Amino acid sequence: MPNLLDAIKFKRGPKIKNRFFLAPLTNQQSLEDGTLSDDEYKWLTMRAKGGFGMTMTCASHVQEIGKGFPGQLGIWSDHHIEGLTRLADGIKQADSIAIVQLHHAGLKTSKEITGGTPVTAFNHAESGARGLTHSEVKKLIEDFIAGAKRAEKAGFDGVELHGAHSYILCNFLSAEVNQREDEYGGSFENRARILSEIIDGIKNECHRDFIIGVRLSAEKFGMRTKDSVETARKLMNEDVIDFLDMSLWDIFKQADDEDFKGRSLISLFTNLERKNVQLGVAGKIRTPQDAEAAMNAGVDWVMLGRAAMLECDFPKKYLQDANFKPVEMPVPSSYLTAQGLSKKFQIYVRGRWPEFFAD
Numbered sequence: 001m002p003n004l005l006d007a008i009k010f011k012r013g014p015k016i017k018n019r020f021f022l023a024p025l026t027n028q029q030s031l032e033d034g035t036l037s038d039d040e041y042k043w044l045t046m047r048a049k050g051g052f053g054m055t056m057t058c059a060s061h062v063q064e065i066g067k068g069f070p071g072q073l074g075i076w077s078d079h080h081i082e083g084l085t086r087l088a089d090g091i092k093q094a095d096s097i098a099i100v101q102l103h104h105a106g107l108k109t110s111k112e113i114t115g116g117t118p119v120t121a122f123n124h125a126e127s128g129a130r131g132l133t134h135s136e137v138k139k140l141i142e143d144f145i146a147g148a149k150r151a152e153k154a155g156f157d158g159v160e161l162h163g164a165h166s167y168i169l170c171n172f173l174s175a176e177v178n179q180r181e182d183e184y185g186g187s188f189e190n191r192a193r194i195l196s197e198i199i200d201g202i203k204n205e206c207h208r209d210f211i212i213g214v215r216l217s218a219e220k221f222g223m224r225t226k227d228s229v230e231t232a233r234k235l236m237n238e239d240v241i242d243f244l245d246m247s248l249w250d251i252f253k254q255a256d257d258e259d260f261k262g263r264s265l266i267s268l269f270t271n272l273e274r275k276n277v278q279l280g281v282a283g284k285i286r287t288p289q290d291a292e293a294a295m296n297a298g299v300d301w302v303m304l305g306r307a308a309m310l311e312c313d314f315p316k317k318y319l320q321d322a323n324f325k326p327v328e329m330p331v332p333s334s335y336l337t338a339q340g341l342s343k344k345f346q347i348y349v350r351g352r353w354p355e356f357f358a359d
Contacts, residue, residue, distance in 0.1 A: 004291055005319060008053070008301060010242035011276045013157050013211040016097050019295065020315040021054040022047045023282050023305035024101040024160065026069060029344040034061070034074020036083025039342035041090060046340040047308055048094035051315030055096045057087070059103035059162050062147035063140065065114050066168065068105025071344055075100060075147040084154035092155070099211065100151040101160045102144055106168030121171040121178040122185065137184050140168070141194060145201035158211025161198060164247045166221040169195055173231060174222035188230060199240050213243040218265050225257035229268050239275040245303060248283035251294050270298035287326055288318050306353070312339050330358035
């Protein structure tokens with residue numbers, strides 16, 4: 001069984017020096033036109049310098065109308081390439097693999113953010129989002145592929161497709177949301193078609209060593225757990241991606257779905273045959289012991305989010321002492337500033353996780 005400090009090699013791309021990956025964290029600190037800010041650059045390159053084997057950007061939207069939150073990093077236009085190139089260079093100079101997470105917010109955006117009606121897989125009364133036309137689905141596929149090509153041009157090692165958290169690819173995968181009657185809706189195969197076509201397009205358009213990963217939700221967000229498992233199984237059986245990132249929210253919990261009662265959520269995915277696909281998880285991995293427990297459960301790598309916010313050099317500290325004790329919440333805002341979280345990022349964190357702050 002591999003340990004956290006072992007190198008890992010995907011089918012494509014360079015060797016990764018360890019099994020610590022930085023989670024793609026929303027931080028709201030880029031510029032409003034989607035271009036890279038100095039704050040975003042600092043936040044990410046500090047984690048690369050802190051020893052993370054892979055450093056992944058926040059969700060980066062592939063269409064202007066796919067913006068999900070203020071201050072989001074964009075990849076929908078060539079005018080983003082200059083900043084993305086700077087970012088890729090900074091990450092790779094620290095001996096970390098650089099990955100962009102490609103994203104479209106789907107029904108989770110709003111008119112206040114984009115100036116227009118949100119779009120998704122099918123008309124959605126609760127959010128007010130309208131269903132995409134057939135030609136718009138084709139354009140969405142093209143724009144995900146174009147985003148990957150921009151990432152490649154900027155020097156990134158690969159991309160992750162955000163198919164989780166009720167964003168647009170998750171909306172298509174969802175039997176609850178996706179009631180389309182064309183080839184992109186209805187059956188499981190049809191609902192997964194958009195993801196397959198984006199993956200095929202990236203493989204055809206980008207160089208053969210370009211890394212492709214996918215993030216999925218295991219439950220909730222309109223996803224039935226059985227569909228999440230089947231999507232994971234399909235991606236692994238077809239051996240079309242390099243890594244699968246399961247966003248579990250809590251790696252230690254049992255499945256909520258009655259069909260999987262009594263089973264740990266993580267086991268539903270670690271028990272699948274993987275072929276050449278490397279499996280990782282995210283969700284409440286706060287300490288070295290948590291990370292080791294995830295590895296012992298059978299994953300290939302772990303993804304740190306909030307733990308990486310509190311300890312920019314978590315992997316380096318683990319290298320020096322596998323039993324080190326990370327700082328515990330709450331912490332002063334000045335501590336987070338020293339860890340590379342800008343004022344904008346801290347405003348976002350305070351609104352979502354006030355338990356971070358001692359002041």
